[in-house]
Structure formats: structure tokens, C-alpha cells
Amino acid sequence: MSFLKLFSFNNLLIQYIIAFATLLIAVNISQCLEGLITAIGRWAVVAIIAWFGAKRWRRHHNNRRLTAYKRAVLVTGCDSGFGNALAMKLNEHGFRVYATVLDTEGEGARNLLTRQRFDGQTRVVRMDVTSDQEVNKVYETVAKELVDNGEQLWAVVNNAGILTLGPLDWGTVDTYKRIHEVNTFGMVRVTRVFLPLIRQSKGLCV
Template structure:
């Protein structure tokens, strides 16, 4: 997979958000490669946390720690454990992989404002909290900081405005951090997937429905129930276009590359189809009116498809 790679000997990796999805799979894979893994989870009683403890290849090198990235005291407690454990085992902290994240669906004026602050607290401030806390250890090892963003941090999709705003923010943070860390020979990479069937994928419709139902009546009246019903169809259409897959290793392979490659990329864009690989670099070059027109067309497509089907019956 890699032309030149880092030896895992005496090296450890901290990964946030390992309860499920990419983080869970990455913890297993890095453990198999021989790294000492600090896998942080929201709950040590979760199925994902239990699997990491009982099903990993090298149990002695897997440390499952409870840490909510929005809780300063939990981050501090995790840091104290890691620092002590590194000394005990003669290891260095080679990489921090910021994977923890949440998503919310719906228009930007739908749902409670707390939904916006929660998204930013996890996706932006959580990344910054963890990175700032563990950077001194990474500086000592001249290692890696990996931040899981999204292609939504380059292009805003319908009903994902708040999520995309948070991902735009951490891409900006990653760019700044990469330049700041160059002096210390620390590499910073972003992982920017398109659409994969993780827990975030499964919660799309429930999240959209919940945000709509908790929107003020006056705002709901302005949009109308028919408009909301149409947005559910838009969401289905966008998922069909995105061609989501359960093959998480497409993403995890790039996460591993960012950790073990001698010269990691600044940016990885794991996608499920080659055509999605070649499109993103051209997005910044497109006039915004063209991007708007594309999304306007997508917004009307589901209704057109349903109408066509009805005419054929």
C-alpha cells in the first residue's frame, strides 16, 4: 500500500470516536499493525468498546478509554493516563486521529439552536480541545495529527448546511495547524470522505424529521408540510447519487496512510467511485451560480421522478 512506511515499534496512536464506524475499524487495523492504540469511546459499555477489548489481535496493546471530546475533565483524565502509560511502556505518542463527529440534517433555521452548538462543540471545538492537549506529546515524537473532515467541508449539500459549516471550519484549522507544526516536523493531514454507510448515514431521516418537528410553527408554516415531504425525497436522491457503501476500509486505508507513510498527503479524499475522485479539485474553480444551479436541479429531480412513475402506472 505504501512505498515507505513508519515502523510501529514503540509507537502509539490516540483515536477519538471509536464506538463505531471509521474510528472503530481504524483501532482494530492499527492494533493489527503493531501500534499501541488508545481508543477513546463515549461509553466503555458500548458494543464497539467491548469488541475492541475482546476481539482485537493484540489485547495488551489496546487501551479503551472513555472520553467525550466536549468534556475538558475527561480529556485531561485521558491525557494523564496516556502520559503515564507511555512512560510505563517506553512508547511515544506518534499520532492523534481526530475522528469523533456528529451530524445534523435540515435547513439552517430548522430545529433548536442547541443542535447547531452541539455540532460545532463536537466537530470543531472537540477537535481543537483534543489536539491542543496532546500536541506537546506529538511534538516530542515529531509525529502526526490526522483530522477527519468531509468533502462536505469543500461543498455544501442540501440539508447539511450546519454539518458542512463545521467541516469547513476544521479544514481551515487543519491548514493553519499544518503550517504552524512544520517548524516541529509534525505532519498534519485531513481525511475527507464523501458518503459511507456509518451510524451517521443511518440517522439522516430521523434527524431531519426531528429538526423539522422542533421548528417553530411560524417557520414551518412558511415552508409548508409539502415542502418538508419533498426534502425527504431530496435526501433519498442525494444518497442515490452518492452511492454510499459499507466498505469502510476505503476510508480507513487512507487514515492508515496518514499515520504510517513517511511523507503523508496533506489531504486524502476516499470515495466509492472514481468519478467522485476527479470532481472535487474542480469545485473551487466553478462559478458559484453553476454550483447553485446543480443543486437546484437536484432539488427538483425527486419530484420529477415520482411524477414520471405515476404517469406510467
């Protein structure tokens, strides 16, 4: 009889232990879920704030969308390639474009004049970036026309450049001098000359 009572007591004790363990597990699970819900809630708030911030920035950005009105861009090296394509694209967007070339009678120069979306907005001028005289002459022309048209030089794109490929010992010293004269000193020369106009418009040099 005492054995049965002891067995019953042990069963009751085990049941209490199981119930207590179950309660602890339930509390831990609820705490974990609470932490998860809290974390999800925090991330949801962050996501909502970020969404509203992005929406506001997009609206502000659209209001400040780049306009070509009364803005001119000078692009060097427009005989072909990237310079030629950029000059055409700028014309499509309504900018006044000063496209400098080495050959004003070449195919690239003709295409710039005949394929304009806005007639009269692209001016093709000869300019060798290695020549102080030619760069200064173009500057005087551009500065005068900007004043006459009430426009500003918004950007200078130093695109003119040359490239020679091959092993080092294949090229002559004069070849490397020519490359630096066009690609490095030509860029510096053009930027220095046109910098006063860029400062007036708070524009940029590329």
C-alpha cells in the same frame, strides 16, 4: 534534326531536375529521420533515468517503511464507524491504540477488546471531547503509560464528530452549537492537550 537535339537536351535537363529534386527529398527525409531518432534517443535516456530513479526511491522508501514499534496512536470517537474500524486496523499493524469512547460498556468498545489481533495493545477509555476534565484525565493516563512502556504518542486522530441532516429551519440553535462544540472545539481541545506528546515524537495530528 535540331528539334531532336533540343528534345534530347530538354529530356536531359528534366532528368537533372528530377535527380536534384530526388536528392533534396532524400536529404530532407534523412534529416527528419535523424531528428526523430535523436528525439527517440533523448526520450529513451529520460525514461531510463526515470526508471532508475523510481527504483532507487522505492528501495529507499521500503527501507523507511512505517514501523509500529514503540508507537502509540490516540483515536477519538471509537464507539462505531470509522473510528472503531481504524482502531482495529491499527491494532492489526501492531500499534498501541488508545481508543476513546463515550460508552465503555457498549458493543463497539467490547469489539475493540475481544477482536484484538495483539492482546493488550488496545486500551479503551472514556473521553467526551467537549469536557476539559475528561480530556485532561486521559492525557495524564496516556502520558504515564507511555513513559512506563518506553513508547511515544505518534499520532492523534480526531475522529469524534456528530452530524445532523435536514433543512436549516428544522434544527435549533442549540443543535448547531452542539455540532460545533463536538466537531470544531472538541478537535481543538484534544489537539491542544496532546500536542506536547506529539511534538516529542515529531508525530502528527489528523
